[in-house]
Every structure is written in C-alpha cells, then in structure tokens.
Amino acid sequence: MNTQLSALESSTVRKVTRRLIPFLFLCFFIAILDRVNISFAALQMNQDLQFSDTVFGLGAGMFFLGYFLLEVPGSAMMAKVGARKWICRIMVSWGLLAVLMAFIKTPWQFYTVRFLLGVAEASFYPCMVHYLSGFYQTKHHAKAIAAFMLAIPGANALGAPLSTFLLGIEGWGLAGWQWMFILEALPAVALGIMAFFYLDDRIADVKWLRADEKNWLMQTLDKEQQAKQAVKHYTFLQALKDKYVLLLSAGYLFWMMGYYGINMFLPTISRSMVAVTSLSLQNLGWLIGFMYFAAMLAMLWVGSHSDKKRERRRHVAVCLSISAVALTAAAYIAAANVVLAFILLMIALCGAFGAFSPFWAIPPSFLTGAAAGGAIAMINSIGNLGGFFGPYVVGYLRDLTGSFNAAITFLGGSMILSAVIIVLSTRKLKSF
Template structure:
C-alpha cells in the first residue's frame, strides 16, 4: 500500500473511531452547560430569581472551571485521557442532577460552581487527546468534527429543553426534570468512555500493523519538528507570550459568546412577545439557528485547513458576529424577523471561529506543553463565561432591555478579533522558519 493510500485509510479509521464518540460526549457536555438558559424561562419565576442572580449563577460555573482547569489538565497527563475523561463525565452528571433541587440563590451559586469544578479540563483534554491522533494539517477539520457538537447540542437542546419544561411528574417542575433527564446520558457515556478510548496510539487494536506504524511515525516526526519551534515543558508553556495573548483574545470572545448564549432564550422570548410564541416554538426557532451555526463551523474548519490559515478565519468570523449582534439590537423594535436573522448570523460567526482558533496551539506546541497551553487558554478564556452573563443580567435589570448589553458583547468580540490578528503573526513566522530548516536538512 502506497503512502497516500495508507494515510487515507488510517485517517479515515481514526476519524470513524474517535469523532462520533467524542462528538456525542461533547454534545452532552454542552447540553448540560447551557440548558440553564432554557431553565431560566421557568426557574427564575418559580424561585424568584432576578436577571442579575441568574446571570451570576450561570456565570459562576466558569469560575470553578477556571480555578481547576490547569491542575486538572496536568492530572490527565499523569493518569491518562481514558480514566480522566471518564471521571469528569460521571462527576458532572451527578452534580448536574443536584442543580434540579436548588431553592435559594446561594444553593444555586454553589451547585453551578461545583459543576464547573467537576467539568474543569474536559474540553482541553478532548482537544489535546484528539490532536495527538492526527497530523497537523488535519487538526482544524478534526477539531471542527467534534466541536460541531457545540451548536449541535444547542440545535438538539433547544426544542428538547423547551419540551421538558412542559412536563410535571412526581411533583417536580419541568425545569427540574430538564436538569435530571439531560444529565443521565453523561453518566452512561462516562462509564462507556473508560472502556472505549485508548490513551496512546501504541495501545490501539483497531488499526492494522502498517496503519499503526505509519501513524506512530508521522505523529512522532511532527512532534520532533514542533519541538524545534518551541520545546517547552507543561509549566513553561503557561508562560509563553503567544499562549498568554491567545488567552486574552479567547477571554474577550467568550464574554460575547456566553453573554448572548446564556440569555438567548430570554432575548428570543422578549422579541417574540408581540407574536405570542410559545416556549416550544421558540425552541424550534433556536434549533434552526444553531443548525445554521453547525454548517458554518464545518465550512470554516474545512476552509481553514485547505488554505492553511487560522488567524484571519477567526477574526472575520468574530467581526461578522459582533456586527450582526449590534445590528440585531438596533432593529429589534422594528422587525422581529430581521432581528432573528441577524441573531442567526451572530451565532454563525461566534461558532465558526472555534475550529481555526483551536488549531493554533497544537501548531507550535506538543505533548504536555500543548495540553497545558490549551488548558490555560480555555481556563482564562472561560472567565469570560463568568463576566459575560453576569454583566448582561446586570445591565438588563438596570436598563430594562438587552440593547446596551448587545452592544457591549459585540465590542468585546471585536477586541478579540484584533488581538488574534495581531498575535499569530509571530507564531506563523517561527513556524515558517522551522519548516525552512527542516526542508534544508532533508534536501
């Protein structure tokens, strides 16, 4: 079998084995993370929570996530992805069920904080794990393959969550069943994960001898090439200039992203009051919006790999998202339909940036250093998930509308795009210089 055929067959097998399963796990993760936005349609009234209380509780999840992200990722490097990802899923499933039984703001805050602690490092572990099984040139496409679970979970969760709000069993409200029923799949998948995943390529039994050898050889060669670019340990990667600036860009992006995502059901409910849409109708509309975001994420990921370009793909997506968000807020009183159209464009831009952005760290770091860098970027960035919802809720309570909040979120995403554009030139130059040296050695 020639090298091209060997690469094709191996990559296909890796994709079929890992992407669907990781996609499913990540879908459940996102569903358990954002279903709080749908629960708010009923929970806030039942428990007497203001927008500020809800925003703080929704965002404090990311504070717990931030505090444990890096040390938890270090633990994965020691115990292995199989055991660690399994532990994360089982723990967060149990805590997600407990959210259904909160009564006071403090109980709400504690449950959400502990949920963030339990889920800390899940995403960076998934990215680092997946990247270790692919050549660099396939990273963005592979990452997009399972990260499409983010809009996918919302597309599925929107009509599902609004449907669950309508049930009333065993004297429990719909919002309580929403948390309970959507947590059970995480518990099941967490157990399956322990037996399904392999920690290393060497442990794989689902590739033949030639395919396994080719995959070990090509990933080892790329790892050595990356070490010529930046040979860092786990801790050294946390101090790298590029990693820190990527963290700042991701923070601003997440302020905008989670600010709108957590409140999107409430924003949509406010827009649709004139047409008296039911919660279930809003769920279907939001589901369609997230399907558009799924398609955009795949197309942008493929384009980024094809052109071998990352930073401008990220910047354009975030700028388009910011502009659409701001326009939507200005026309909300004159045209509900157009406002939903621009909200859809905003979602597409916010999600489209994911795949090219997360293909950047593995392009200049490897192994434990890559895992540490991804964890730090995700950890600092997700602090934006704390500030975004809280600020949106506070502004809504103060002004009585989401208009000012949307402008704030849009500006935050524009700042993020500027940071990413200004940053990655450095990494790109170093990468190119390294490639020239490698070519000289092999010629």
C-alpha cells in the same frame, strides 16, 4: 509508493475519525447540553424561584469560575493518569452534580451547584483537544476539532427543542425545569463509564488499526513532534508563560464574554423579541434550534476552509467581526423588524461558532506534547472566565436599563477586541 502511502494515510485517518469523532462528539454534546440548559430553565425557573436577571446571570457564570480554578491542575492530572480515566471521572462527577440542579431553592444553592459543576467539568475540553492531537496530523487538526466541536452548536440546535419539550413535563412533585435537569444529566454518567472501556490512551494500545496503519501514524506524528520541538521545546509549566499563549488567552477571554453572554440569555432575549402569545415555548425552541443548526454548518465550513488554506488567524478575526456587527445590529433593529433581527442573531451565532476550529488549531501547531496540553488548558481556563463575566454583565445591565441593548453592545465590543488581540498576537507565527 506515493499512491500506496496516500492510500495508507487515507485509510488510517478514516478509521481514526470513525472510531473517535462520533464518540467524542456525543460526550461533548452532553457536556454542552448540561452546561447551557440553564438558559432554557430560566424561562420557568426564574419565575418559580423569584430569581432576578442579575441573580441568574451570576449563577450561570459561576460555572466558569469553578472551571477556571481547576482547568490547569486538571489538565496536569490528565497528563499523569491518561485521558481515558480522566474523561470517565469528569463525566460521571458532572452528571451526578447536574442532577442536583433540579433541587436548588435559593440563590446561594444555585451559585454553589453551578460552581461545583464547573469544578467537575474543568479540563474536559482541553483533554479532548489534546487527545485528538495524539491521533491526527497537524494538517487535519482543524477539520477534526471542528467535527467533534460541532457538538457545541449541535447541543444547542437539538437541545433547544428538547429542553423546551421537557419544560412541559410535570409530575411526582417536580416542575418541568426540574425534570429537564434530571433527564439531561443522566446520559453523562453512562457515557463516562463507557469512555473508560472505549478509549485508548496511546496509538500503540489500539486494536482497531492494522499494524502498518499504526506504524505509519506513530512515525508520522513522531516526525511532526520533532519538527515542532525545533521551534518551541517547552515543558508544561514553561508553556504557561509563553507570550503567545498568554495573548491567545486574553483574546479568548473577550471572545467568551461575548459568546456566553449571548448564549446564556438567547432564549430570554428571543422571547422578549416576540409576543409570548404568538409563539409557544416549543416553537421558540425550534426557532432557536434552527439558528444553532445554521451555526453548526458554518462551523464545519470554516474549519474545512481553514485547513484548505492552511490559515487560521484571519479566519478567526473575520468570523468574530461578523458576529459582533450582526449581534449589535440585531439589538437595535428588533423593535422595527423582528424577522430581520432573528436573521442577524443567526448570523452572529454563525460567526461566533465558526471561529472555534481555526482558533484551536493554533496551539498544537507550535507546541508539542505536555506543553500543548498545558497551553490549551491555560487558554481555555483564562478564556472561560469570560463565561463568568459575560452573563453577569448582561443580567446586570438588563436589570439596570430594562433593555438588552446596552448589554448586547457590550458583548459585540468584546468580540471585536478579541479579534484584534488574536490577529496581533499571532502575526509573527509564520504558519498563520
């Protein structure tokens, strides 16, 4: 019986993974690419449009202000209309808006389009995390989340050389950075339309599982939901007031300040560390791509190790601490040893990305259903405000001091603070 059950579980999880993870990975890949390609556009766009680092940092961060305002309302709407329709709406609208980035001329146009992009994409990530929680057992959460979240470093790893290549395209009266925005935005529209027909809102609706596999999965997840409700039986709104949710939101806020501060400025920081004549834009793209590829491997390993040990908070704290130390060290060693500085930046990226999957396995493990969706949206919404403050502070300090050192020290401190908050806020949750 145990052998049969094991075989049934194995085949079901394998089919769910094959069906959902590649498609959601691709959707999230395009989302991240359209979110961060602004960092590569800055290599040309800032000069063409005469944008200072402060203007760029504020514009890059405006995305997250729009994201913050619509994240929770968007998740509530997703719960009503279903993930399939909501993912379709999000991707089509942000793809069309991303095209408009190619035609900005002034700082205020820059701020406005970036803000609207955040509004359009709001609730996309929590929608996908919540969607996966409806098809996976808790013990498989971190690995499943890590698999589709590989799109974050993956979009940067492949997007770096792709974006720098597209920067070299000119014609029809458009500069390279304009072509880059257009060509990287159109896939979002196509994938959004595909999502409407490809995804299923409920296990009962799927046609790609056998009847026994569907029954086993529904029964297993129902038992888990009942067990969680015995611990915390919250409504959507009640989950938003839970102290653990609020503390995790604060921890995620400081983490994202550090993460997006470096993410949005990494091409500019990297270019400032080497002589422009010794490294072409394309080679710079391949170098940054390799750094993100290493982060992708680290993210996959940490997610798997976290599942194996059934432990989350220490994995998060160690990753963020390593990232903070390596990032700060890279800033002050760059003048003496550029190669070592790039290695430290790569280690910093590995730490910042490695923390994602164990962190996002925490909310669904103590909250259920709409409450879990609300909690994920709340954490992501407040946390992503760090994406507004981080790039702005980096740009401001760079213009103020003429160096990235003070800015990077600030980012490292933010991630250390995040690690402390997350460890302390989850210490009473026995499963972590």
